[in-house]
Amino acid sequence: MYPSSALGEFLRSRRARLRPEDVGLSPGVRHRRVAGLRREELAPLAGVSVGYYTRLEQGQSPNVSDEVLDSLARVLRLDDDEKGHLHRLARVLRSRERVKPERLRPGIRMMVDSFTDVPAVAVGRRGDFLAWNRLAHALLAPHWDFDGDEKPNFVRIDFLETDFSRSLFVDWEQKARDDIAYLEGSLSRFPGDEGLTALIEELTTLSPEFRALWTEHPVSNCASISRDYRHPDVGVMTLTAELLRTPDDEGQGVTVFQAEPGTPSQERLRRLAELVAAAAP
Template sequence: MYPSSALGEFLRSRRARLRPEDLGLNAGVKHRRVAGLRREELAPLAGVSVGYYTRLEQGQSPNVSDEVLDSLARVLRLNGDERDHLHRLARIVRVKEQARPEVLRPGIRLMVDSFTEAPAVAVGRRGDFLAWNPLGHALLAPHWPFDGDEKPNFILMDFLELDFSRALYPDWEQKARDDVAYLEGSLSRFPGDEGLTAMIDELLELSPEFRALWNEHPVSNCASISRDYDHPEVGIMTLTAELLRTPDDEGQGVTMFQAVEGPSAERLRRLTELVAAAAR
């Protein structure tokens, strides 16, 4: 289950990144014991009492209104993704329910197979590759068998297969942050997914890099991301990944990769040729 402390942890992480002077307040004591805004500085700006805000951080105010959440989002300067995440966390405090098991929808597999000139993969809420086309496999996991019964989890690969992932992603730190944001969003939408929470616990135990990022609570919808990929056979390509989520929001989606015309597109075409030649 998603911990009841999740809302408070997220609010504290966003308080910590603001300074009093950011909001026109007098910083007062020069050296503070805790970084960021104090509760007594934040609460009046959001239109709530310090006691109420304290209870909110402690998970003791299950009926917080949308108006209060929006006010907190404004004062904490949350972006759109973070504001939506805050609302989801507040709803989790009110309602906890078991998530249904994840099963790949046949239509999603057909969609992945329909892309013949672009890498495409189907991903699940936990970061599992549920399906891939030949180009998607060649780009993201060429060291795994294409037709194997088991497919890897891209987040586990990125944090636990560091030699591979750091070689593939020149900006590994940003990729790792995006991975954590993906999990943070999934967990807020599927708080009852025991497989998801078990995987996060495993990463917290095994990866100091994951542990540090998880404590920062990065948030992003991960819908459109441009990133460099250093493929061992064709070199560095800048590709944009578009994540198309299913309308029923079961946590599955299709990610398609595209390159702007130029050197990256040429290298992607070269990879397409290599994959086609290997299949003959």
């Protein structure tokens, strides 16, 4: 699946979004065999030959220039996140290095433990919860053992434990798209992570919802997301998740969940913290 086909899959997904009239072309024939722009329609607009663009979609042009990528991004009307993703996918063609095993730095664990009033979790590049505080456990996966050796993976939970995830997230569909965007971003940065590609293959096999959404290749930096959570003990809360990364993160980050001050969500989050504190050993 990755890395050789990644660029082509992404380009085809973005071609499919556009109609000829969106880029100033005549619709042409009434019935088109494929959705969106044809290669022969896109290539001239981007200033490249049809043959070159075809090889690019086939992963056979590892030395594609930034200028060509910028031109394609313009024609395909990519936003900033998608444009950055396109450039990273092109770099994947030039590098097939394997990545080091993912290890949680002690400092990251200490950072997570320092948050006592809000949920906080250290997340790996595959979506694994590498460390979490008790509030994050109570919010995101209370059915898992907090002190267990095995920590959950939020993408697996959302797609394979759907009874739980659909009850937790008011807008499950958007959460699912954000999950896939997270994996897309990780793959473009760590194409040699065999565990990451294995996870995607597993979910593609086991989850029809994942399989359908993956073909759309949603892209987002996932840095700051506001979401509604339906917690069985305190009710619905609107929380903003801020993903904090460091320059040498190896794909890891710390996500902190906060509620807007003075809102019912803040009061419900405070109530959840009280319940967690009361139940702590």
